[in-house]
Amino acid sequence: MNLADCSSHSATARLLHFGSPGAIYLRRFVGSLHVGRCGSNPTHVKTLRLRSNPPKTLTVTAAMASEAEVAASAKIIDGKMVAKEIRDEITTEVSRMKDAIGVVPGLAVMLIGERKDSATYVRNKKKACESVGINSFEVRLPEDSAETEVLKFISDFNDDPAVHGILVQLPLPKHMNEQNILNAVSIEKDVDGFHPLNIGRLAMRGREPSFVPCTPKGCIELLHRYGFQIKGKKAVVIGRSNIVGMPAALLLQVLREDATVTIVHSRTQNPEQIVKEADIVISAVGQPDMVRGTWLKPGAVVIDVGINPVEDATCPRGYRLVGDVCYEEARKVVSAITPVPGGVGPMTIAMLLSNTLSSAKRIHNFQ
């Protein structure tokens, strides 16, 4: 599969790379990258490649869509609203638990190094904990810390009864072994759900993972809360990362959801033909506006995990965020779609809080 932003209109434009929540979806591009709005070229593109000679004319229509048009098109899956609902539910449960057994769920977050984006995510997670009444514990270590030092903190958190979830903010400094560090987190406190034992249990029928990774869990939760049927549907997951694509596919298929799932990835030939047959599309590939309206089956439900910043001089910050799916084209074709931002993004932290609460309940056997 040669996937790229197919609506390029400037060979010299630059794609901005920011971290999405958890810094998990964005990939670095190789080759010339272009920036533009989709919605301008609705013809079916069989195989997309990075274009060194972009079309000379580009009619930007996306930004011109009126409110009336939006109302007449796809249902907008409001992740911000659902995340708020979930956080309210968590607040109630945290309070009930505290009143009943005097236990407050606790999340430990470790930040190693000075990355600004990572610092922002950690701050957001801390704030989110506060907002629902979960205790947060933060450890910040300098970039040049020894791996053993990180492991010591993890070990202490593993043993600390006030901590029910441990999260190590990624990426780690290059001299550290990510596998060693993530594997050191107790399976009972792995609220990110990235431990291979959790993934194995997720893949196996009749087994239950202790935790489901937050972003894919958020995708499924959106489908559930909006009442979209999954059982028996054809689902396509675009992207096969360990933290979104692969677990999302496993969730859709195994865990009582019963969809028929295909994973589309960088080696897939004619991805658009496969996506076109899907009733449910989850895209987590980190390429702006890659999935065009022509790729989508009329009436499909689209969950767009990508959060891709692209240059836009008309925006105050000089960039705007777009998903993997060309929203303006897609909303005229599909029955429902998540916006970017305000779709899956807010769900990830809500699911992290949910996993931390579940962990505390399990550890204290509180129903």
Next chain:
Amino acid sequence: MNLADCSSHSATARLLHFGSPGAIYLRRFVGSLHVGRCGSNPTHVKTLRLRSNPPKTLTVTAAMASEAEVAASAKIIDGKMVAKEIRDEITTEVSRMKDAIGVVPGLAVMLIGERKDSATYVRNKKKACESVGINSFEVRLPEDSAETEVLKFISDFNDDPAVHGILVQLPLPKHMNEQNILNAVSIEKDVDGFHPLNIGRLAMRGREPSFVPCTPKGCIELLHRYGFQIKGKKAVVIGRSNIVGMPAALLLQVLREDATVTIVHSRTQNPEQIVKEADIVISAVGQPDMVRGTWLKPGAVVIDVGINPVEDATCPRGYRLVGDVCYEEARKVVSAITPVPGGVGPMTIAMLLSNTLSSAKRIHNFQ
């Protein structure tokens, strides 16, 4: 998906249930079951259901295929021959290891209860070990043994340096907790590859399982040894069991194979349409002759994991073995297919021996 033997010709006929090697593919049927040969009704059947009123006439053509016809059709993927090759390679390696460091790989097999089929599989595994020079250790416990007794033996084998692989023959007596028992096997000696940690590593990019489950490993090995390209191909796995379908799908997709994989299962609608698009089909569902010739894409490669005994009065034992795929129809359509028996079956034990050898090499750091 309503999957059934679509070539039924007798409402009163009985499907025989035997265990396949490992007793893993056969399922119990619900409802009236019919027995017959496929090859008689090549029309496309959109959705298959168990038929209470089977057609009154049935022309059996399958058994009439001449040698010339076979020669003009699909390549037969000879699992028996490949398994022999692999066993010869293992024999050489076992001998080289013994000569170099004085270590002989050892496999411990536990049989609990009196099931005749299980006893046969254990005997076959023991014989296979002997044939390549691997030591085998057998424990037989009565049906009413306590779970703790089984766990004690597993613990001893975990600690025994002469044992490099531990296999607990399934199914276990009903009073035992299969999960507890399988989880007790050290991850370093889990030559069946069924531990969730192994499955998790199999599912994750950048991780390596200690062992790959034997049957799906055998399927991929057949594709490799016959030189069929997997990368970029569309693959369909029929069946999503923990021990064949799901790991086979993971193997095709994740572990350097790069196929685009769809799993078809009991809730899949119009499975034949999905199968029809596949370049590679692996079927592991345990329904005789379920996949008809019309389901298959011309030129596809078919790996048939099903080993289904069906009544046949013309056979000396009163039954014959057939696969999930209607062989006689399929071989006129596809480019290559495994026969049943003699396809995947012999590969499963060969892979068990291969995993045991790998384990011994890893434990003793022998290249």
